[in-house]
Amino acid sequence: MTWFDHLSPLPQFLIFSALKILGVFSVLMFIVAYAVWVERKVSAAIQDRLGPNRFGPFGLLQPIADAVKSFLKEDFTPAHVRKVYYWLAPAIVMIPSILVAAVIPFGSYLGRQKMVIADLDVGILYTFGIVSLGVYGIVLAGYAANSKYPFLGGIRSSAQLISYEIAMGLSVVAVFLLVGDLNLSRVVLFQSGGFTHWIIFKQPVAFVIFLVAIFAETNRTPFDLPEAEQELAGGYNVEYSSMKFALFFMGEYANMAVAAAMMATLFLGGWTLPIAGLDQPAAPGQIGVGLLHIAIFLAKMLWVVFMMIWVRWMWPRFRYDQLMDLGWRRFIPLALANIVVTAAVLWMRAGS
Amino acid sequence: MEEEGGRGRGAGKFSGQNLKQRNMPPTDILFYVFAALTLLCGVLVVANPFSRNPVTSAMFLVLTVASMAGLFVLLRAFFLAAIQILVYAGAVIVLFLFVIMLLDLRAEERRKVKRFGLVGALLSVGAITAIFFKCLSSSALGADPSPTMEGGTIALGKLLFTRYLLPFEIVSVLLLVAMVGVVLLSKKDLK
Numbered sequence: 338m339t340w341f342d343h344l345s346p347l348p349q350f351l352i353f354s355a356l357k358i359l360g361v362f363s364v365l366m367f368i369v370a371y372a373v374w375v376e377r378k379v380s381a382a383i384q385d386r387l388g389p390n391r392f393g394p395f396g397l398l399q400p401i402a403d404a405v406k407s408f409l410k411e412d413f414t415p416a417h418v419r420k421v422y423y424w425l426a427p428a429i430v431m432i433p434s435i436l437v438a439a440v441i442p443f444g445s446y447l448g449r450q451k452m453v454i455a456d457l458d459v460g461i462l463y464t465f466g467i468v469s470l471g472v473y474g475i476v477l478a479g480y481a482a483n484s485k486y487p488f489l490g491g492i493r494s495s496a497q498l499i500s501y502e503i504a505m506g507l508s509v510v511a512v513f514l515l516v517g518d519l520n521l522s523r524v525v526l527f528q529s530g531g532f533t534h535w536i537i538f539k540q541p542v543a544f545v546i547f548l549v550a551i552f553a554e555t556n557r558t559p560f561d562l563p564e565a566e567q568e569l570a571g572g573y574n575v576e577y578s579s580m581k582f583a584l585f586f587m588g589e590y591a592n593m594a595v596a597a598a599m600m601a602t603l604f605l606g607g608w609t610l611p612i613a614g615l616d617q618p619a620a621p622g623q624i625g626v627g628l629l630h631i632a633i634f635l636a637k638m639l640w641v642v643f644m645m646i647w648v649r650w651m652w653p654r655f656r657y658d659q660l661m662d663l664g665w666r667r668f669i670p671l672a673l674a675n676i677v678v679t680a681a682v683l684w685m686r687a688g689s
Numbered sequence: 690m691e692e693e694g695g696r697g698r699g700a701g702k703f704s705g706q707n708l709k710q711r712n713m714p715p716t717d718i719l720f721y722v723f724a725a726l727t728l729l730c731g732v733l734v735v736a737n738p739f740s741r742n743p744v745t746s747a748m749f750l751v752l753t754v755a756s757m758a759g760l761f762v763l764l765r766a767f768f769l770a771a772i773q774i775l776v777y778a779g780a781v782i783v784l785f786l787f788v789i790m791l792l793d794l795r796a797e798e799r800r801k802v803k804r805f806g807l808v809g810a811l812l813s814v815g816a817i818t819a820i821f822f823k824c825l826s827s828s829a830l831g832a833d834p835s836p837t838m839e840g841g842t843i844a845l846g847k848l849l850f851t852r853y854l855l856p857f858e859i860v861s862v863l864l865l866v867a868m869v870g871v872v873l874l875s876k877k878d879l880k
Contacts, residue, residue, distance in 0.1 A: 469779025
């Protein structure tokens with residue numbers, strides 16, 4: 338490694354960033370592929386079926402088969418679609434979820450490297466900014482299809498996404514009042530030192546609102562109205578086939594994985610675990626501790642993903658008016674009240 | 690926050706020294722890229738030679754806003770950059786798209802340029818050009834080698850709630866009035 342130490346900081350920074358991006362991207366894609374497998378296995382267990390069991394032990398190679406199938410299917414472009422947007426929309430669906438992964442601290446330190454791609458001071462604002470761009474993929478998919486059902490599906494789901502973004506943003510404001518920082522790494526450090534320091538216990542209302550909002554934001558049941566088959570023949574993705582359809586599908590799972598990572602970071606203590614001193618950042622020599630932190634983070638994140646899958650097979654779908662009512666009339670006032678109460682409590686504490 | 694900013698600035702400095710011997714620092718190259726993108730997309734919003742589709746215009750407006758956010762990042766105004774994306778690209782233009790899609794687009798595509806619109810456009814372009822030249826002539830170019838803006842979240846929040854409290858409150862009340870107005874207008878029967 339001597340040649341490496343001779344490099345100036347800029348190339349070193351570039352190399353480490355490239356490595357981290359590569360690592361995060363491949364882990365994210367792996368989780369996306371296997372979340373589909375877990376989804377099918379969990380649904381099968383809940384419905385007393387077997388699930389995929391043909392390819393590999395326990396059907397473990399099923400994601401490969403799915404991918405090959407998606408690539409080999411005919412990529413049919415209907416004649417009446419708006420071509421440019423038809424091509425753009427599936428890509429735009431995938432991009433925001435991958436971009437959000439850049440600010441999530443997925444570990445403490447490995448050697449001297451902080452385990453986050455971009456340690457932004459405005460981490461959470463960046464996250465919300467990018468998440469709000471996710472609407473474009475769905476709106477454009479509905480618009481590009483140039484036919485009624487996808488269009489209605491696109492309009493409907495963009496209304497849903499915009500509505501729940503507000504509730505999600507407001508719920509997190511209370512968290513940041515408490516932490517006093519927008520940097521996600523410092524949010525994690527704030528939660529070190531005991532289970533009661535985790536924000537889930539300090540801000541249960543914010544946790545519940547955020548939890549419901551991420552279900553709505555990722556189009557998961559009980560809020561998967563954008564793809565309500567009975568009403569919209571499938572919603573915004575009706576006209577898509579083959580790999581383009583698969584991109585929408587993968588986009589949903591990537592969103593889920595990233596939402597779960599946000600959840601773990603904001604409410605479940607990130608990479609910290611208040612057992613055996615694991616809630617302090619690893620020292621430069623402690624590679625093992627650093628790896629353990631990454632494992633803890635992944636475990637928390639996968640637990641949230643598992644819970645989201647579980648909920649899908651347990652709950653019926655909300656009606657559209659119920660969804661809007663819940664978002665606008667219940668959660669937004671509740672989140673606002675939570676902000677005011679949090680601010681008041683913090684003010685009283687600061688005064689005493 | 691101070692510590693972060695310090696580190697960021699330090700990083701910019703060394704990379705500048707590193708590359709200045711050969712050519713421009715990378716932030717300068719990025720500035721030209723983002724500035725060109727902003728201008729190009731801005732032109733394509735209003736005068737796209739390939740399509741008169743309002744949705745295309747709105748999408749180019751998104752790109753314009755995104756490249757402006759890039760310019761803010763180069764000025765180290767991270768907060769403004771994030772807000773730019775969050776508010777404009779993420780909310781305002783989505784609502785634009787919403788309205789455009791629900792309107793009759795074909796009528797809009799056939800519409801000719803009106804004289805009134807042309808005069809209005811020329812007047813506003815002229816006014817902005819005048820402001821631009823006034824600003825350029827009154828400030829010495831290249832005097833400040835490292836342009837930075839007050840960009841930290843804490844600094845910005847403190848300024849908003851102390852020095853600029855009154856304008857801040859007035860804007861809030863204005864927004865509240867607009868919100869109440871929208872609710873009132875969208876009610877079907879006013880009783």
